Amino acid sequence: MTPGLDVALLVGAGVLLVAVGAVRFSTRLGVPSLLVYLALGVAIGEAGLGIRFDDVELTRVLGFCALIVIIAEGGLSARWSTLRPVLGLAAALSTVGVVVSILVVGAVVHLLLGLDWRLALLYGAVLSSTDAAAVFATLRRLRLPPRLVATLEAESGINDAPVVILVLLLSRAGVEAAHPWWQEVLLVGYELGAGAAVGVAAGITGRYALRRAALPSAGLYPIAVVGFTVLAYAAGSVLHASGFLAVYVAGVLLGNARLPHRQAILGFADGLAWLAQIGLFVLLGLLVSPGRLAAAVLPAVVTGLALLLLARPLSVAVSALPFRFRVREQLFLSWAGLRGAVPIVLATIPLSLRVPGADRLFDAVFVLVVIFTLLQAGTLAPAARRLGVTAPAEAAEILLETAPLERMRADLLQLEVPPGSRLGGVHVDELRLPVGASVTLVLRDGVGFVPGPDTRLKVGDSLLIVATAEVRDEAERRLRAVSRRGRLARWFGEYGEDRTA
Numbered sequence: 001m002t003p004g005l006d007v008a009l010l011v012g013a014g015v016l017l018v019a020v021g022a023v024r025f026s027t028r029l030g031v032p033s034l035l036v037y038l039a040l041g042v043a044i045g046e047a048g049l050g051i052r053f054d055d056v057e058l059t060r061v062l063g064f065c066a067l068i069v070i071i072a073e074g075g076l077s078a079r080w081s082t083l084r085p086v087l088g089l090a091a092a093l094s095t096v097g098v099v100v101s102i103l104v105v106g107a108v109v110h111l112l113l114g115l116d117w118r119l120a121l122l123y124g125a126v127l128s129s130t131d132a133a134a135v136f137a138t139l140r141r142l143r144l145p146p147r148l149v150a151t152l153e154a155e156s157g158i159n160d161a162p163v164v165i166l167v168l169l170l171s172r173a174g175v176e177a178a179h180p181w182w183q184e185v186l187l188v189g190y191e192l193g194a195g196a197a198v199g200v201a202a203g204i205t206g207r208y209a210l211r212r213a214a215l216p217s218a219g220l221y222p223i224a225v226v227g228f229t230v231l232a233y234a235a236g237s238v239l240h241a242s243g244f245l246a247v248y249v250a251g252v253l254l255g256n257a258r259l260p261h262r263q264a265i266l267g268f269a270d271g272l273a274w275l276a277q278i279g280l281f282v283l284l285g286l287l288v289s290p291g292r293l294a295a296a297v298l299p300a301v302v303t304g305l306a307l308l309l310l311a312r313p314l315s316v317a318v319s320a321l322p323f324r325f326r327v328r329e330q331l332f333l334s335w336a337g338l339r340g341a342v343p344i345v346l347a348t349i350p351l352s353l354r355v356p357g358a359d360r361l362f363d364a365v366f367v368l369v370v371i372f373t374l375l376q377a378g379t380l381a382p383a384a385r386r387l388g389v390t391a392p393a394e395a396a397e398i399l400l401e402t403a404p405l406e407r408m409r410a411d412l413l414q415l416e417v418p419p420g421s422r423l424g425g426v427h428v429d430e431l432r433l434p435v436g437a438s439v440t441l442v443l444r445d446g447v448g449f450v451p452g453p454d455t456r457l458k459v460g461d462s463l464l465i466v467a468t469a470e471v472r473d474e475a476e477r478r479l480r481a482v483s484r485r486g487r488l489a490r491w492f493g494e495y496g497e498d499r500t501a
Contacts (some may be wrong), residue, residue: 011051015040031237034281035339035373041285053286056352057462063345066280067160068247073273074157075251077266081473082146083154084251090154093333095192097155097315098162101128101307104314108306112176113299119357122170126347126365127307128315129163130156131340143390143418147497150330152336160342161245164349165191171350195242196249199276202232205254210259221261222268225254258409258469277341284344288366296363304368308376312337328387335383338376339369408438413465415479417457422486423479429453430487437467 022036046052066187083090105124109115115123130152165188207227215221229250236246259265313334320330347365350358384390417423428439428451442451457463467475477497481489 008219011044014280015044016278019282034277035370037278037281038285038370041282042288042290045286046289051286056348059283059287060345060348060352062283062314063212063280063348066276067235067244067345068230069276070273071157071160071244071247072226072251073269074153075248076225076255076269078252078255080152080252080256083152086147086151086154089320089325090151090158091317092319093155094159095162097319098159100315100318101311102166104311105303105306108301112302115357118170119361122167122350122355122361123303124311124345125163125167125170126361127339127368128305129159129205129342129346131342144384145389148332148373148389157248158245159258161192161195161242162188163346164244167346167349171353172356191240192240192245194239195236195245198236198239199232199249200240200253202228202235202246202297203250206250206254207257207259211257218261218264221259222265225259225265226269226272228254264494279343284341287361293367296360296367299360299364300367300371302371303364309490313458328389332384332387332389335376336380339372340369344369354492410466410468413467415463415465417459417463420457421459421483423457423483424459426457426482426487427453428455428457431478431482433478434471434474436471437465440464440466
């Protein structure tokens with residue numbers, strides 16, 4: 001009856017299943033999954049199976065929808081206790097750092113590639129946003145201090161808002177009546193401030209409603225939470241505010257509210273974000289024309305080197321001036337500013353508005369993302385070790401829906417004992433975890449057992465720890481302290497504060 005729909009569903013389901021399977025494949029090879037998804041899009045596009053897709057406006061709209069889901073998941077999974085101390089630096093990187101990055105990249109591209117200032121600044125603006133999907137997917141696999149991870153994740157969640165505004169302003173310059181520069185500055189300030197206010201309103205409303213609503217099915221709570229984050233975006237956009245900032249703020253408030261069925265909410269949001277990433281990257285791979293990419297390699301490399309070696313380090317250094325971040329931490333922040341689908345989506349804005357040179361901009365950004373994602377993502381772990389910013393005793397939350405944990409308001413954490421950690425050789429009772437936290441299971445050499453107080457931990461052990469919400473932060477601090485200085489950590493003045501060595 002509907003042969004066109006049947007074929008579309010067949011191709012779509014096949015691509016989705018291949019993409020899901022590619023996650024495991026890419027993890028084993030150490031290749032970022034986003035590159036696999038882009039390759040899938042190219043493979044089924046005009047240069048592969050012959051599917052022709054060139055609807056830039058539809059790509060931009062669907063890309064924005066995918067970013068809403070991805071940013072919402074980032075906000076929902078962000079812990080306020082780790083986000084609060086780095087909020088100032090994240091905000092500085094997302095505003096002052098963005099401006100510095102745009103100016104530096106724009107100047108280099110203007111001088112070396114001979115582009116006019118408007119297009120050169122567009123290169124800088126499109127590439128000044130770190131990618132939430134790339135950052136969330138990559139950093140959460142590494143053992144890094146919470147404040148470094150929180151800074152990068154918060155920056156990637158916040159900086160989309162000002163960057164989208166600046167890209168739109170630069171794309172429309174000369175097309176619409178120009179306003180004085182001070183009006184543009186006030187406009188950006190209003191959009192960011194109003195977007196944050198809308199996000200707070202949506203988050204508080206959602207917390208109040210979902211805590212008191214007795215929904216007939218547990219599956220409705222995740223849908224309602226996602227609905228509130230989308231509501232934040234829509235309300236912000238209607239009020240001419242930053243919808244992306246509203247989404248992130250609403251997500252943070254809802255994710256830290258201890259809502260009913262919280263683990264189900266986080267699991268649902270995580271799956272939805274994966275679906276959005278797959279769809280977005282495949283769509284962007286479909287849109288690109290492989291035949292034009294060869295000519296974009298030189299501009300991509302020049303722009304990428306300017307971004308990686310000049311703009312990003314300078315923007316981090318300027319933004320971090322008022323904050324107590326060590327040089328080695330700043331160097332890692334500079335190297336870990338990952339680009340992904342967001343710059344490619346942003347490049348569709350001038351393309352849809354028919355800005356002269358926008359097609360070359362899109363191709364250069366696509367090539368840059370592929371090259372520098374391979375370069376950066378694969379070197380983050382070695383870079384962290386060389387800079388001494390690794391954190392071997394960071395417990396990671398496991399998303400597991402269990403009714404007893406819900407009633408206890410507790411989280412299930414997993415902790416590895418890597419080589420070099422002082423946790424090796426420590427007895428379980430010597431961990432001195434606070435009341436409300438307990439090591440419930442140890443996995444050693446593939447065999448799990450329930451530990452006793454006199455169980456001695458060994459390198460390579462994997463621990464499952466149950467901690468109530470009230471003592472979770474204290475338990476994590478204690479584990480960090482013992483990992484650094486052993487069972488006598490407090491005698492050495494070590495309390496596991498969130499810092500790098």
